[in-house]
Amino acid sequence: xxxxxxxxxxxxxxxxxxxxxxxxxxxxxxxxxxxxxxxxxxxxxxxxxxxxxxxxxxxxxxxxxxxxxxxxxxxxxxxxxxxxxxxxxxxxxxxxxxxxxxxxxxxxxxxxxxxxxxxxxxxxxxxxxxxxxxxxxxxxxxxxxxxxxxxxxxxxxxxxxxxxxxxxxxxxxxxxxxxxxxxxxxxxxxxxxxxxxxxxxxxxxxxxxxxxxxxxxxxxxxxxxxxxxxxxxxxxxxxxxxxxxxxxxxxxxxxxxxxxxxxxxxxxxxxxxxxxxxxxxxxxxxxx
Ligand code: SAM
Ligand code: GLN
Numbered sequence: 001x002x003x004x005x006x007x008x009x010x011x012x013x014x015x016x017x018x019x020x021x022x023x024x025x026x027x028x029x030x031x032x033x034x035x036x037x038x039x040x041x042x043x044x045x046x047x048x049x050x051x052x053x054x055x056x057x058x059x060x061x062x063x064x065x066x067x068x069x070x071x072x073x074x075x076x077x078x079x080x081x082x083x084x085x086x087x088x089x090x091x092x093x094x095x096x097x098x099x100x101x102x103x104x105x106x107x108x109x110x111x112x113x114x115x116x117x118x119x120x121x122x123x124x125x126x127x128x129x130x131x132x133x134x135x136x137x138x139x140x141x142x143x144x145x146x147x148x149x150x151x152x153x154x155x156x157x158x159x160x161x162x163x164x165x166x167x168x169x170x171x172x173x174x175x176x177x178x179x180x181x182x183x184x185x186x187x188x189x190x191x192x193x194x195x196x197x198x199x200x201x202x203x204x205x206x207x208x209x210x211x212x213x214x215x216x217x218x219x220x221x222x223x224x225x226x227x228x229x230x231x232x233x234x235x236x237x238x239x240x241x242x243x244x245x246x247x248x249x250x251x252x253x254x255x256x257x258x259x260x261x262x263x264x265x266x267x268x269x270x271x272x273x274x275x276x277x278x279x280x281x282x283x284x285x286x287x288x
Contacts, residue, residue: 017062071094074088081099087163098274122237123147136166145184193226248281
């Protein structure tokens, strides 16, 4: 590659990615990362030369991404979520923008229905800790617990919580088990559990299926096993008038609602769509 101004380097990379059927926008994000500049400063220096050592590293990353589909977040080591940087690696799901919408909804529920009371929130299957950490930061009077069955994920989550100074108690175990055994009772239970059916794997991009942990993506019983297990344990861990907020797959709203109704006949559930108009959240008041 002869190119040496930022503009030329970027143009080469965008084209290269396009030719390999990858998202060209990745080039910009990755170059900003390698140059350690913000988005706004980046545009001001388009005609400046890029140091050869940066070009070399950047080019290697672009080629690796094009060849293998490795997510850019595994190359940079982080993803931004709700305005904060979360460290990620191969042991955790890269937190998704849809999940930011669920966090926003959960904050709204907490403020609307519970403020100014002290409340207890539990995040099940915390992964990078993204949901739990943001809730702890945004709702400082809440006590936040988070569980995961993956020790490696909990290590990542703990690192993120420490860096962000988010007060979260992380517990290791199977979905709600650690909450049950510690006799914790929650006002809000929130979870983005694994919900993809194994038969859907063929439809996922290589960036997702080869790099996000399978434990984070797939659930038995056509993707419903985690919801079923969590819902069956809910009666033992909730306070009176509590709310559960689940992230769901686009076609799981009705079935997750009926799983809830089987255990809580008077549940008041709503299915909420994401910014792309897809069903994405089931939010349910469990008594009343
Ligand atoms: N909460 C994170 C987020 O929204 O970005 C990660 C969600 S990821 C879809 C699901 C998480 O559930 C993974 O971190 C996985 O390790 C965890 N998990 C899978 N099976 C579990 C189980 N039986 N008990 C507890 N956690 C589990
Ligand atoms: N939303 C993720 C995806 O589409 C899946 C996360 C999950 O199974 N909870 O890849």
